[in-house]
Amino acid sequence: MKKSLLFRWFKNISIAKKLYFTVGVMALLIGIELFTLFFSIHTLSSVRAYVEGEGLWSKAQKDASYHLLKYGVWHDEKDYEKFKEFMKVPLGDSKTRKELMKQNPNLQIARQGFIEGRNHPDDVNGMIKLFRRFNSVSFISRAIYYWSEAEPVAMQLIPIGDSLHNEINKASPSPEKINGLLQKINPITEKITVLEDGFSFSLAEGARWLENIILKLLFIIALTVEVSGLLLTISISRSIQKGLSEIISATNSFAKGNLTARAKVFSLDEIGTLAYSFNKMSEKLERSILELEQAQNKFKGLLESAPDAIIIMDNEGIIKLVNAQAEKLFEYNRNDLLSQPISLLVVDNSKNLNTEPEKLFFKLSQMQRLILDVHGRKKNGHEFPIEINFNPLQTEDGLLVSVAIRDIxxxxxxxxxxxxxxxxxxxxxxxxxxxxxxxxxxxxxxxxxxxxxxxxxxxxxxxxxxxxxxxxxxxxxxxxxxxxxxxIGRKSKFEVVDCNEIVRQVILDMNATLTETNAKITYDKLPVIKGYPIEIRLLFQNLISNAVKFQKKNISPNIKILACEENEYWHFTVEDNGIGIDEKHQDKIFVIFQRLHNVRKYDGTGIGLAHCKKIIELHHGKIWVESVMDVGSKFHFTLPKMEKNS
Amino acid sequence: MKKKLSCILLIEDNEFTNIFNQKLIKNLDITEQICVTESGKEGLDFLISKGRFEGNGVSCPNPDIIFLDINMPGMNGWEFIEEFKEIKKNKPISSKIVMLTTSPNPDDEQKAKLIAEIIAFKRKPLTKVIINEIITEHFPDFA
Known part of the structure; x- marks a missing residue:
């Protein structure tokens, strides 16, 4: 858990920090190695100092023994002095050893002792440290043991020397006594030699052990430095490579058109940030591309839904795009048209312009709208008149021209x-x-x-x-x-017409006839419309006079004129109580010169209702009849309402 | 014995119509003289004593009524009126014009109303009733 946390932390720090970290670790390890090296050299040098010290000790003891023997033979006081001088070496070393064996040694005294033992002052500190540090190590403790064993033996020389000195300085020294004392010296020396050998061997063995340990330690540390350096480098370069190759593969995939391609984010370092930025960028790009595609689809939809045939060409007059209407109009398959020159479809019949049609079209397309004397040509060669309309189109492929073509x-x-x-x-x-x-x-x-x-x-x-x-x-x-x-409808003006007024005038004009036939006409709230006044008047006149004319004998005409709103139209009805029209004739009556009755019975030319129909059609309305024989007829017609703002 | 108009001028390209109109007016016995011209141009010549009428001593270059046909080859009724107005500027002519047409057109009728010299716009054929109406209305002294 802790390791993975560390790992994760390492993964997410910046590459620069990773490099600093790696270099730091290496530096630390190298520092440790150097320290170890320093420590081991120091220790080994102390061991060497002990060996030297032992040599000094041993030599001093031997020299002391020699001068004591000489003194015993020659009785020269100088030899005795030399003996005491040489004995100072083991005494000094002894002082140090005893001090260091204490719980809290006085290092000053210890140093003093070693210097008295003729050791080099530069070596003294190292010797003391070695003693204190490694006295529990078997080799060192054994050496100290030999040292402490040898010391009292060597010290036996001092009472022998004192006794010898006393004897010789007596008024009458006894040669027997002197010999007796002298004979004690050699065995001491022999005994010490054995112990000295033990000390030397132990120390040498300790030195070898130490060398071995130090070599191994150095080797391990060096190995650690190299391995950890290698591992860190591999790990960092791997993580960089992994992140980069992920980004590269995502980029390639995106470039190939996979808009959903994204790079996995492995870390929060620079590479991770790069991947994240790439993802953001591709997300935006994807959105933009989708929007573009939508816009393009919309454009295509518009193109396809346009009522005209639309061709999009480049400035060379080469067809780039056509819609379904164009396919239909020219009876070509879309694929047969693409990359073809527009002159395949459009023929310039004016011929008075000595320009290639493609270039001409392009030039003309700069103008907003243009109608030429041009014909379209179908696949089968059939030519037909067209209206053509150019529009320049700025696109990423340069200036294109949309050509709208209509069959006229x-x-x-x-x-x-x-x-x-x-x-x-x-x-x-x-x-x-x-x-x-x-x-x-x-x-x-x-x-x-x-x-x-x-x-x-x-x-x-x-x-x-x-x-x-x-x-x-x-x-x-x-x-x-x-x-x-x-x-009808010629030279007449479209005006505001009040139908009430028109009907009132018609009734006034027909007064004689109406009185004669005792006709009754009712109308109420007729609308004001826009129309041709003369024609509207003729319409009412014809309908009313028909209603009066086609009447049963001895019955007074009763005519009702009504109007009601119906969407954008006024729906008028003119109802009578006349003779009615047989259903089978109801279609005929609006045709010019169609008469249903003998002229002698009902006079007229058979044109009145044809007039009405023409007038209604002129106003974009409809006229029809509803009728029951012997009951009456109801003429319906519609006229458009007047627009509120006109 | 009632008073008679001095002169009536007919301008009409149809020969039969001229014969009939002449006969009709003669039968009504309302004028001393009936003159017949067969085109607008001839009508103008009559008024200024030119062409066919030059030097033959036409006694009435100022007719009381001119019956004028609209639709004639060459100079039509309307063009005649334009020229007539020009002549009036230099000559004391007080003729009243009755326009006659075969196919009555509301536009023509409207146009006629705006010209002061035209006293009536009638549909052919000319009848006794029409002539009597005109006399009663515009020449009450001769009725």
Whole structure:
């Protein structure tokens, strides 16, 4: 747990800190190694000092023994002095040993003792430390044991020396006594030699052990430095490499189009931050790309739903995109059109422009709207008139041009039809005018004959004259009606029309007829509309006069005119109590010159309701009838409401 | 014996109409003289004594009534009136014009109302009733 925590901490610190950390660990380990080296050299040097010390000790003891023997033989006081001088070495060392064996040694005294023992002052401190540090180690303690064993033996020389000195300085020294004393010296020396050997061996063995330990320690530390350095380096470089390769693979994947590609974040160091930033960036990019795609889809949707054929071309006139309408209009498959020049579909018939059509189109597309004398060409070669409309389109691929194309065959046909219609009306107008003149002549002269030659005609002749006049009158009526029919909606102005006023005037005009037939007309709150006043008046006049005319014998006409709102229209009804119209004839009555009755019974030209229909259609309304034979008819028609703001 | 108008001028391209109108007016016995011209141009010539009428001593270059047809080849009724107005600026002519038309057009009727010289706009054929109406209304002394 603790380790994983540390591991996690290490993972998440910055790369710089990781490097500092690694270098720090290495430095620490190297420091430890150096310290160990220093310590071991120091210790070994102290061991060497002991060996030297032992040498000094041993030499001093031997020299002391030699001078004592010499003194015993020659009785020279100088030898005795030398003996005492040499004996100071083991005494000094002894002082140090005894002090150091104490619980709380006086290091000053210990140092003093070693210096008296002729040790080099520079070695003294190290020797004391070695004694104190390692006295429990077997080799050292054994050496100390030999030292402490050898010491009292060596000290035996001192009482021997004192006794010898006393004896020699007596007035009459006894040679026997002196010999006896001298014979004690050699065995001491022999005994000490054995102990000295023991001391030396132990110390040498200790030194070897120490060397061994130190070598191993140094080796272990060096190994630790190298291994830990290597491990840290591998771990850091691995984590860097892992993070980087994750980012690289995510980047490559994203570049290849996988918009959901993200890099795993392994750590919170610079690499982790980089991965996190990359993820943020790709998230934003993904969103932008999706938005772009949506916009593109919207554009495509618009393109496909447009009513016109739309072609998008580049500045070379090469087709880049077409919609379904274009496929339909030109009867090509979409794929057959892409990368083709637009001149495949659009033919310039004007020919007066010596420019390649593609370049011309491009140039012209700079203008906002443009209609040329151009034709479209279908796959089968059939050409048809089109209206063409260019729009420059700034895109990331440069300037493109959207070309909207509309088949105007129908419009041309309609225009043609309209023109023919006008021609026809003109023709009807002139024809009826020209027909009227000879007719006028006929009626004029008939009246002259009647006036001036009546007495010369017999009864039959008078009847013939009547027939001619009646027919001529009827023809005049017919021609007048045709003329009026052709004139409906011509040169008339769209105005605000109050239907109440129109109906009131019509009733006033028809006063004579209405009185004669005892007709009753009711109307209430008719609307104000926008229309052609003369035509609207004619409409009401025709409907009312029909209602009065087609009446049962001996029954007074009762006519009701009503209007109600119906969406954008006013729905009018003109109801009568007349003879009614047979259902099978109800469609016929609005056709020009369709009569249901004999002229003698109900006069008229059969054009009145055709008039009404033309007038209603002129106002974009509808007219129809509802009728029951012998009960009455109800004429319905609709007229558009006036727009509130007009 | 009632008073008679001095002169009535007919301007009409249809020969039969002229014969009939002449006969009608003659039968009514309301004028001393009936003059017939067959085009607008001839009508103007009559008024300024030019062309066919030059030097032949037309006695009435200032007719009381001019019956004018609208639809004529060459100069039509309207064009005649424009020229007539020009002549009036230099000559004391007080003729009243009755326009006659075969096919009555509301636009024409409207146009006629705006011209002071036109006293009536009638549909052909001309009848006794129409003439009597005009006399009663515009020439009460001769009724």
């Amino acid at each position: 065959s129908d419009r041309k046909y309609l225009k043609e039809l309209e023109r023919k219609n006008i021609e026809l009306e003109q023709f009807v107008y002139i024809a009826s005018h020209d027909l009227q003149e000879p007719l006028n002549t006929i009626t004029s002269f008939i009246s002259l004959i009647e006036e001036e030659h009546k007495d010369k005609l017999d009864k039959e002749g008078s009847a013939y004259i009547d027939y001619i006049r009646e027919s001529a009158n009827r023809m005049t009526m017919l021609i007048t009606d045709i003329l009026e029919y052709s004139r």
